[in-house]
Amino acid sequence: MTKHNEIDAFGLKNLIHQGLINLGGNQKLKIYGDLHCSTGKRMKKENRIFFYSEQEAEMLGYRPCGHCMNKKYKIWKGRQ
Numbered sequence: 691m692t693k694h695n696e697i698d699a700f701g702l703k704n705l706i707h708q709g710l711i712n713l714g715g716n717q718k719l720k721i722y723g724d725l726h727c728s729t730g731k732r733m734k735k736e737n738r739i740f741f742y743s744e745q746e747a748e749m750l751g752y753r754p755c756g757h758c759m760n761k762k763y764k765i766w767k768g769r770q
Contacts, residue, residue: 691750693717694738702740711740715752722747723755730755 692711694702705711706725714730715722717739723730730738741747744754744762754762 691746692740694735694740705740710742712743713741713747715739715741715747720752721755722752724758727755727758729757 692705697705702711712725713722714725714727716730716733716737718737722741722744741750741752753766756763
């Protein structure tokens with residue numbers, strides 16, 4: 691997990707390009723989703739975090755985004 695406010699734009703771009711960051715999330719709401727999600731792009735920088743994988747996000751207690759990961763969200767919701 692990498693916090694957005696702890697990394698500069700160049701470093702973030704490199705991590706994404708290298709495949710070390712594949713998902714973004716909201717630290718306060720405990721939600722993760724695709725980097726291209728329009729909902730995720732609107733969140734405050736201080737709340738944004740990045741993950742390498744879905745497994746990492748779920749292991750840390752985050753749930754899938756209902757907007758960009760609708761099918762996975764419905765599965766998660768069904769388990770609750």
